[in-house]
Amino acid sequence: MRSTISRPRFFLTAVFAALFTLFIGTLGIAQIIPAHHGDGEFVNPYEQKGERRFVRALWSWLFSDEWQKYDPTRDHVPSTQPQPAGDVSDNATVTWIGHSTVLIQHQGINVLTDPMFSKRASPFSFVGPKRVTQAALALDDLPPIHAVVISHDHYDHLDTSSIRGLGNTPVYFVPLGLKAWFTKKGIAPSRVIEMDWWDEYVLEVGDKQLLITATPSQHFSGRGLTNRNKTLWAAWSIAWPDFRAWFAGDTGYNGVQFREIGERLGTIDLGIIPIGAYKPRDMMGPVHVNPAEALQIHRDVNATASMAIHWGTFVLSAEGVVTPVQELEKARAQANISEAEFSAFAIGETRHYEARAIDDR
Ligand code: ZN
Ligand code: ZN
Secondary structure, three states: OOOOOOHHHHHHHHHHHHHHHHHHHHHHHHHHOOOOEOOOOEOOOOOOOOOOHHHHHHHHHHHOOOOOOOOOOOOOOOEOOOOOOOOOOOOEEEEEEEOOEEEEEEOOEEEEEOOOOOOEOOOOOOOOOEEOOOOOOOHHHOOOOOEEEOOOOOOOOOOHHHHHHHOOOOEEEEEOOOHHHHHHOOOOHHHEEEEOOOOEEEEEEOOEEEEEEEEOOOOOOOOOOOOOOOOOOOEEEEEEOOEEEEEOOOOOOOOOHHHHHHHHHOOEEEEEEEOOOOOOHHHHOOOOOOHHHHHHHHHHOOEEEEEEEOOOOEOOOOOOOOHHHHHHHHHHHHHOOOOOOEEOOOEOOEEEEOOOOOOOO
């Protein structure tokens, strides 16, 4: 006996099955591939893209009268002697080394954010943005560093000689795509943990534990002309059982990601948030917050306290070196936020933050 299914019916069934498989497959892919994983590059899911933003911005930057050269007699960046913690401290001890480099010490665990100790933020030693203020601590004066978090690969955040100087002592937490860079510089693969947004890792240091979580930020990456957005950018939650710091890295503002971070992390005892390199807004706006937006991030993530970084160290943008901190003061008054709640440290300043009595992370 021949088949009871007629040819047209068989054809229709096959087409339906194919379409159904495709539909389910698409659903599956949509669930598996996160919104920030683009086609061959990483993307910002909530960035408002401006037309011809870059050309217009470059023009206004080059010809703007906002551009200022650093004048140490006029632009005073306060600095002071750091007071890092001893071996054990009951409260968290936080020192601003300069730019986005912050030393966080608690329960005998020492963490460093975006270590940058070099004279220039550049692939070259003779050209590129030069420090206007010295790093408050030299690499050799650091206590033993157990963990380093890296926000992204721009030269002012990922510095070859600083990483070589730290060597294989710390464990490096890096966004997706950056592990190869570290291993090429001689760092052992086992010392580099590559993470996507919302990945978590528990680092054991003696009998203590540190929970590291990569969280979203809105930025971009690239160290040359050909590798733009090939590696991811991230902010980092660094959590002891009774104290959580959240390091924003470099970021622009959007109304979604920081609220999500606040909701998902719960308590943030200290936000470490950039306030500089925000002019001209056409170019910098989507990738670098201004002081008012930094305060908004502080509120969105629901941080108990925050400190300002990414100012007073390198001239990377069209605003003056001390303008961000002056604007921060105005923005704080407007938003009714005190200096204690969102602090501008002096370079080298060490402050202490009380650990929580109960573990509620
Ligand atoms: Zn950057
Ligand atoms: Zn930067």
